[in-house]
Amino acid sequence: MTAISAGIALVFFLLFVASRRRDARRFRNGVFLLMAGGFAVVALSGLLVAAFPPLVFVFVVAAVLVPVLVLALAVFAIANGVTMLRSEGRSLGNLLSLLVGVALIGVPFVVVVLVETGRRSSVPALQDVTFGLGVVVVFVTGYAALTFAAFTLWSLVYARPRVREQPDALIVLGSGLIRGEVPPLLRSRLDRALAIYRATPDGVRRPVLVPSGGQGADEPRPEGAAMAEYLIAQGADPADVHPETESRSTRENLVLSGRVLTDAGRTGPTLVVTNNYHVLRAALLARDTGSSADVVGSPTAAYYVPSAFLREWVAVMVEHKLLNLLFVAPFVVLLASLLVYTRV
Structure with missing residues (x-):
């Protein structure tokens, strides 16, 4: 045995x-x-x-x-x-x-x-x-x-935290705003992207930042716009920030952000940034859309993690019903x- x-x-x-x-x-x-x-x-x-x-x-x-x-x-x-x-x-x-x-x-x-x-x-x-x-x-x-x-x-x-190669672009997936402002959950994604952005070696072209998210029915402005404002306020060069403001789902985040990158002439390695519980589903969707992008995660409040993993698992099971x-x-x-x- x-x-x-x-x-x-x-x-x-x-x-x-x-x-x-x-x-x-x-x-x-x-x-x-x-x-x-x-x-x-x-x-x-x-x-x-x-x-x-x-x-x-x-x-x-x-x-x-x-x-x-x-x-x-x-x-x-x-x-x-x-x-x-x-x-x-x-x-x-x-x-x-x-x-x-x-x-x-x-x-x-x-x-x-x-x-x-x-x-x-x-x-x-x-x-x-x-x-x-x-x-x-x-x-x-x-x-x-x-x-x-x-x-x-x-x-x-x-x-797990990793960046295998210098990215040419960073796509930050949106989540809900609170009264039009970036809440802690979304801020952790943006801070993770900023850390990678700031770690660009001297003499290497910095990656562009694509904050991605449309405007929900209960939101006064698009998530991408609020995220771009936060990134610039934290020191990102405005010329490096290219918001995507039309998407309504993770799949649309990836597809529409890809078009933004194409328009910006950025076709090199791409990293998608989201919260750690959302990484695998985002990676599965990136693969389904034909993207070669890898996905990295940012920290999430401990009490939020169990329900978040359950929600992502249910979504994956439904998508592959x-x-x-x-x-x-x-x-x-x-x-x-x-x-x-x-x-x-």
């Missing part, structure tokens, strides 16, 4: 290295890395238990504590959801952490109810249906947990077929 786990871990690690080298801006990198790490832990655990048999007691205790850890995570998620609602206002995005906390408690309860209902029923068909529904709920929940873990893992790895359906649907069909087969 240990050798098999180690072999599987090695295969996933090699897949990760190859995929990472080909394009770091892919969600599957996180899946490969997570699977490699998971099977490596299983293999290492087997080796440790074989060398020191008393350690099996530690792993048994750890397994027993899993429900307690899940409950603690649920309490944390609910508390974070309440903080988000109080600090950021009521919206579906701000509710995500709270909903996940409730789900962590509610899903096991639903599965137990389904299985128990089937067990107590004298109708064989109902027993099969409730058992099947319970298995589907467990599978879908596990799939969601694994994809979220892979998304979060690769987001954190990919977003057909692919996710292709993964989940065969399992559901197989389960239904097995239930029918056992009833014949």
Whole structure:
């Protein structure tokens, strides 16, 4: 078992290295890395238990504590959801952490109810249906947990501070303004871009700055205009600031900013700057739009991070809903077929 786990871990690690080298801006990198790490832990655990048999007691205790850890995570998620609602206002995005906390408690309860209902029923068909529904709920929940873990893992790895080459342009993705002014969340993106801009070596052409964002229904002016004002106030040369003020989404940020760069004659390496929780989704969108731009992240307030990662994960899953359906649907069909087969 240990050798098999180690072999599987090695295969996933090699897949990760190859995929990472080909394009770091892919969600599957996180899946490969997570699977490699998971099977490596299983293999290492087997080796440790074989060398020191008393350690099996530690792993048994750890397994027993899993429900307690899940409950603690649920309490944390609910508390974070309440903080988000109080600090950021009521919206579906701000509710995500709270909903996940409730789900962590509610899903096991639903599965137990389904299985128990089937067990107590004298109708064989109902027993099969409730058992099947319970298995589907467990599978879908596990799939969601694994994809979220892979998304979060690769987001954190990919977003680590780095600038591989001197950029010719810096695109700063917009977010909402508050009363027409740059709020702390957006300011962290602009400050990160300014730090890279100021670090330009002597004798090298400075990158242009493209603050990108249109005007929302509740905003008195375009985000790009407010961002450009902030950049110039912080010392950026006005000639280096080329605001983009028409975009309404991250995809439009990237596409329209690319046109601004083309008009400015800047076709060299481009860096996109956003908050760390948004890096991977922005990178996926950059890849989808045909851009070669890399993405770097800036710090985010700690209380905002859980809900932000959840929101980005949901957005990626929705954007790739057909692919996710292709993964989940065969399992559901197989389960239904097995239930029918056992009833014949």
